Amino acid sequence: MNHPTEHQSLQKRPFPAALLEALKQKFADRVSTAQAVREHHGRDESPFDPELPDAVVFARSTEEVQSIVRLCAEHNVPIIPYGNGSSLEGHLLAVQGGVSIDLSEMNQVVSINAEDLTVTVQPGISRKQLNEALKDTGLFFPIDPGADASIGGMSATRASGTNAVRYGSMRENVLALTVVLADGRIIKTGTRARKSSAGYDLTRLFVGSEGTLGVITEITVRLYPQPEAISAAVCAFPSMGDAVRAVIETIQMGVPIARVEFVDKLAVRAINRHSNLTLRESPMLFFEFHGTESGVKEQAQTVQDIVADNKGEDFEWATRPEDRSRLWNARHSAYFAMLQLKPGCRAVTTDVCVPISRLAECVEETERDLIASPLPCPIVGHVGDGNFHVAMLLDPNKPEELEEAERLNQRVVARALKMGGTCTGEHGVGLHKMGFLIDEHGADAIDTMRAIKQALDPKNLMNPGKIFTFEG
Structure with a gap:
């Protein structure tokens, strides 16, 4: 098996003074070569040491991203899209140097189409900001990775989260994109329609491409009605296996639970310390049920019966909104809680x-x-x-x-x-x-991915050195 962590910095590409001057002329003080700014954009939550870009540009529109990409393409300089910096596998590291395009100022809601259950946003808006903007519509966006990630970054990494068991991942919830390609062309993929049979599914191609095929500058996603009733509960088990078997039976029974999260004994200890909770320190499941009052009650009873058959204890309920929020905020903060161990x-x-x-x-x-x-x-x-x-x-x-x-x-x-x-x-x-x-896909499948990359980014400018090597 290939060792995935034998990472060495690829050779840095030259960074032309003419490119820096052109960027400064167009974007003035939104271009930075300061060490602290470059360090911030050259690290993520991965175990790798920082790899700094040569410059950082803060973009505010699709057209500005297009201008940056065209200048970089002209000078053969790499481009790394940057959202909130919360990725975990080295996605943001500028292994060949280049320009980090910071999309955090592109954080607006473009349009809410409540009747169609869709919203179009810029890539820098975070999932929490999006749901805050939706709070008066009766709708919400359910995808919730642990960090308050940007919607653009979530699309680029095909993110998921605690709600995926019911609502799916970004793969199922992104309907359309605006993307700036490596040569500066702007394309639109998909529509606000719920389905289409028109041509290749370019939307799915870019969702999960990790910035290696283009820069995503607008995203249209599905929305969902706020449930009439929500109940959350935790349940302790004597072993990890018992807890997981309870989940398997729940899924196989077709119970439409919204969330079911597992935390082991050590993770519970960390969560208790970090979030001032008093959960029992044993393997534990966090459940949430969405639906009508009667539907939630029926789901909960079915799951409680399954839990009892798998040695689980009685549910401890969190029915008030503030109690549910505290519980799920604690779960979402688990990564930072675990670091404190x-x-x-x-x-x-x-x-x-x-x-x-x-x-x-x-x-x-x-x-x-x-x-x-x-x-x-x-x-x-x-x-x-x-x-x-x-x-x-x-x-x-x-x-x-x-x-x-x-x-x-x-x-x-x-x-x-x-x-x-x-x-x-x-x-x-x-x-x-x-x-x-x-190991997962085989050499021929990787060659197919590489051919797509070659067709869309022949100079290997878009986030080079990620997913696979460009050369065979």
């Missing part, structure tokens, strides 16, 4: 997704690996769709701990692939999982 640490995070029928087996075998390791390694998961995450906490000054973390990562991913799963359910490939992508 080992002060000064860095986390090597991995996520895999397997067919639901293999999830309990995969989680239990992973647990045995982690118990045998000297590193603290909490597990959390969107287990309703077979996806779970491991955070391996290490001292950045101890190379042997990084080596141990990567050994565990290899075992977790290899196990998922063997079980018919994927090397990443939602984090994306970036730099960290390039080797695993070959």
Whole structure:
């Protein structure tokens, strides 16, 4: 198996003074070469050391992005789109230098089409900002990765979250895009219609492309009515396997739960400390039910019966909105809570997704690996769709701990692939999982991806060095 973490900086491309001058003439003080700004844009939440861009430009419109891309193409300089910087697999690292296009100022709602249950937004708006803008419409956008990520970044990485078991991921919820291609052309993919059979599905091509095919500058996404009734509950189990088997039976029964999240004992301890909760420190499921009053009650009773059959304790309910918010905010903050388990640490995070029928087996075998390791390694998961995450906490000054973390990562991913799963359910490939992508899809499939890249970005300017090597 290829080792996905043997990353070395690719050769930096020259950064012409003429390009910097042209950018400054057009964008004035929205161009920065300051060390602190470049460092901010040359790192993410991955275990890799920073790789700094040569310059950062803050764009405010599709036309401005087009101008930046055209100038970079003219000078053969790489382009790295930047949202909120919350990616986990090295997506943002400027491994060949170049220009980081910061899209955070493109954070407006373009149009809300409430009757059609759609909204069009600029890429820099965050999921929380979007839902704040929608609060008076009776609608909401359900995709919720742990960080308050930008909608553009979520589209580029095909993000998911706690609601995916009911509402799907970005793949199912992006209807249309505006994209600036590597040569500066602007294309629109998809429409606001709910379906289409017109030509190749270019929208799905760019969703999950991690900035390697173009810069996304507008996104149209699906919206959903706010549920009439919402109830949330937590439930403790004697073992991880019991908890996961309860989830599998729930899904196989067809219960339309909105959220079902797994946290292991170590993760519960971290969440309690970070969010001032008093959850029992044992493997635990977080549930949420959406629907009518009667529908939510029926769903909850069915799940409680399944839980009881799998040794779970009675539900502890959070029915008031403020209690639900506190519970889910704690779950969304789990990554930062886990970092506090080992002060000064860095986390090597991995996520895999397997067919639901293999999830309990995969989680239990992973647990045995982690118990045998000297590193603290909490597990959390969107287990309703077979996806779970491991955070391996290490001292950045101890190379042997990084080596141990990567050994565990290899075992977790290899196990998922063997079980018919994927090397990443939602984090994306970036730099960290390039080797695993070959193991998952095979050389011919990677060659096909490379051919698409060659057709759309022959100079390899768009976020080079990510997903796969450009040369065979």
